[in-house]
Amino acid sequence: MSNILEVKNLTTHYFTAEGPAEAAGDVSFSVRKGEMLGLIGESGCGKSTVASSILRLIEYPGNIVSGEVVLDGKDLVSAKEKELEKIRWKDISVIPQSAMNSLNPVYTIGDQIIESILLHEDVTKKVALERTKSLLELVGIDKDRWKSYPHEFSGGMKQRVAIAMALSCNPKLIISDESTTGLDVLTQAQVMALMKDLQKRLDLSIIMISHDLPLVTSVCDRIAIMYAGKIVEWASTDDIVNDSRHPYSQGLLNATPDLLNPDKEVSSIPGTVPNLVNLPSGCRFKERCQYAMNRCSEESPALLEVKKDHHVACFLEEGDYRE
């Protein structure tokens, strides 16, 4: 399968008063056509930074220091702002973190979707309205409700509107940034089922950013786990759940209770996330890692492919240390 998006050695710094904070360090991953990729990590691990780096929407004082973001053969990091304006929303669209607040309360949702279509495509307003109606039907909202204002919808419905809006220009890639956080469990299940269904039907490529490992394992094809600005493991969902290799991924799995096996003891990962400004040398996880060795503080492990489609950044995978 061909890759729709390739992120190569992306490094993004925030130049704070205390010094540069490396929110994304040497991040490399790719998204295949028709794939749902989960990007997981705790708060402050840099997953949203990666998303805004892809769109080149990093805000001051942040900046992309090095790396490439290749969308369908075109590098976005070196692209001009004028070209980016055409790519944003047309080629890459976003389902934002709080879809409930991202809609403009004084315009009808129809107006807002039509606006995004007209901005990017050379069509008449009538065509745009027809497309808006079919988009609303696609996400399970009555097509006559394009005349409604956001406050007339419930939280889950607004989320559906946001999804319809993200689909409005047939994008190549959709980035969903914690888009179901804050919804009720049943509503979240509705929205997730809708997204999975649309992904299969329309062959969409989606990057799903979340902190909720169980949720992501239930919908994504592949998962990349981030820790303190680095991707530590990147593999198929099955491999992450059943054959995780990085100590941090294993720690995350051990910290999640098992519904049907309440006797499984969960354990937290000791210690805290390092400060991104004063990063320790070598592996960023070493202070919380039970397998830490001398080599871990000397050099930083690279993301290596240990078996087909399973990438791990840990020295344990290079030798037979584990035994």
Next chain:
Amino acid sequence: MSKENLIEVKNLNKTFTKKVGRHFFNRKNVPIHAVNNISIEIKKGETLGIIGESGCGKTTTARMLLRLQKETHGEILFNGTDLCKLNERETSKFLPNMQMIFQDPYDTLNPGMRVVDLLMEPINAHMKGISHNEKIEIIKESIEAIDLKPAERFMYRYPHELSGGQRQRIAIARAIILKPDFIAADEPTSMLDVSVRAGILNLLLKLKKQMGLTMLFITHDLTTASYMCDRIAVMYQGEVVEVGNTEKIIRNPSHPYTRALVSVVTDLNHFIENRDRIILDGEVDATIEKKGCIFVHRCPFREEHCFHDPPSLVTQQGDHQVACSCLDKIPSGLPKDQSLQQQNSHSI
């Protein structure tokens, strides 16, 4: 009141009013039943979980138990005393026995107070006639009890110098410092990162064992509930729809709402492909006028009579209670649920 129950709640109600109407003359007060006639029992030494979506009244119930909010009517028996009939002074005598842990550790601690001041507050309020040194000793003990060691390192810090997990631990220390019998924990881990969450859950389990606490654990996450709770009560729109042993409910949910909840749990063992999820239409709407069953608008098994007669909690087996009048029409077990069945056969 039976002896084994620490708390008995009988027909507890809380009604809020909402003003509707734009103009002065047609403005009306519309009642919103946040908690509607619920009756629950909490046995001594057990953890009862309250499960439900946001707005279902689980926090309001806990706040009424701890007298942070006045009930509209109903009874709350704590060790045989009806808390609803006590005046303010009598209530304050009861308060050291019951404490609450709140959801957001970033909001609950006063940013201008050091840890030692935060913990001194409950002692000053409820423990009279002990010296300052003794108070400091008690504070040190309680800080070490929540696994922040050595206590001196944390005592003189301000909340902003602590991580989220450490703040929640301080909030727990504040709750246990008066050695209460009963603790209500309102989603204590929902604001925390996954890697820290497990530590807080284990701490609560440890304290419960050490101090013989009785706990009310509020959560919207069934997985956490299965780890923490002996029994769970499932709430929907202010009413309890199902109560019973946690494992029994998770393996064999009876009420249509519980069935939907259990079927959509995202758990590491279950992938979306091999499970038939019950995806319900619609959403919670508190303003709908309730005549019959509260769940009728979203229920896939509804019948004509469900629109008129509200069901009451009926005991099924042991202490398993369900509020549904169509139980005999609902197939037992979850539909085509291979992963659950595999799990079951594993454990047997």
